[in-house]
Amino acid sequence: MRNGRFITFEGGEGAGKSTQIRRLATRLRTHAREVVATREPGGTPLAERLRSIILAGGARDFGDFGEALLFSAARIDHIDRIIRPALARGAFVLCDRFADSTRAYQGARGGAEENMLAILEAVTLGGVRPDLTFILDLAPEIGLERARARRGQGGADRFEGEDLAFHALLRDKFLGIARAEPERCRVVDAAKPEDEVAEAIWSACLEQWPLLATEGRQWA
Numbered sequence: 001m002r003n004g005r006f007i008t009f010e011g012g013e014g015a016g017k018s019t020q021i022r023r024l025a026t027r028l029r030t031h032a033r034e035v036v037a038t039r040e041p042g043g044t045p046l047a048e049r050l051r052s053i054i055l056a057g058g059a060r061d062f063g064d065f066g067e068a069l070l071f072s073a074a075r076i077d078h079i080d081r082i083i084r085p086a087l088a089r090g091a092f093v094l095c096d097r098f099a100d101s102t103r104a105y106q107g108a109r110g111g112a113e114e115n116m117l118a119i120l121e122a123v124t125l126g127g128v129r130p131d132l133t134f135i136l137d138l139a140p141e142i143g144l145e146r147a148r149a150r151r152g153q154g155g156a157d158r159f160e161g162e163d164l165a166f167h168a169l170l171r172d173k174f175l176g177i178a179r180a181e182p183e184r185c186r187v188v189d190a191a192k193p194e195d196e197v198a199e200a201i202w203s204a205c206l207e208q209w210p211l212l213a214t215e216g217r218q219w220a
């Protein structure tokens with residue numbers, strides 16, 4: 001049974017995904033009985049443990065497909081324990097990164113074959129697919145600078161440490177996903193001020209679910 005709505009946020013580093021999830025969650029809470037904001041890799045204790053290992057670079061030597069397997073293991077736990085039950089309760093689930101990140105990050109260099117990643121994705125998701133995906137599009141130079149500024153003195157993680165060419169490839173990958181699945185994906189210009197990005201996201205939600213326009217209505 002699946003009555004809820006599943007929204008994912010994708011894009012490069014520092015694109016503003018976490019910021020926009022917080023804003024959308026606040027707005028949706030005035031309309032919906034339950035809003036769950038979560039993230040990948042992570043969202044459950046087991047998946048958060050895998051997150052620490054992967055982002056510290058502890059799985060890099062497995063190669064792109066090996067890392068994709070670990071992200072997928074974390075995703076299966078996340079879907080089973082958090083996402084599927086929340087959707088079955090009728091919640092809006094907002095997720096910071098999901099399967100498109102595996103397609104983009106682990107697929108960018110061609111080290112993991114696209115058809116193998118597609119099979120892995122189908123097995124991992126078990127039919128739990130986003131209703132709507134926001135691809136926050138931003139020049140990687142700007143995104144990396146935002147991430148650097150936020151980090152302060154701390155070191156870059158496994159993926160932030162990749163070179164600019166890799167981050168440019170990621171941007172192309174995400175835009176390619178949006179072109180291939182226009183019914184699911186909305187590309188949002190993430191270089192705009194935070195408020196404008198939030199309005200673009202809210203407009204797309206209203207277009208997708210016009211009932212949200214009714215102030216105070218409790219989404220069933």
Ligand code: Z5A
Pocket residue numbers: 012013014015016017018019020040041055071097098099101102103105106146147150157158159160190191192193194195197
């Ligand atoms: N990964 C993978 O390889 N495969 C997978 O399957 C999955 C993930 C699921 C997770 O890292 C890493 O795992 C990720 C991909 C890989 N790569 N990295 N690194 P993460 O969760 O730690 O990092 P992230 O997902 O890239 O998020 P982020 O760097 O925290 O960025 P963000 O959430 O998109 O941005 P933000 O935190 O909302 O904003 C960043 C800063 O910019 C902050 O100071 C904001 O105040 C500022 N900001 C936000 N919006 C604006 C606007 N509009 N204008 C100006 N400034 C802004």
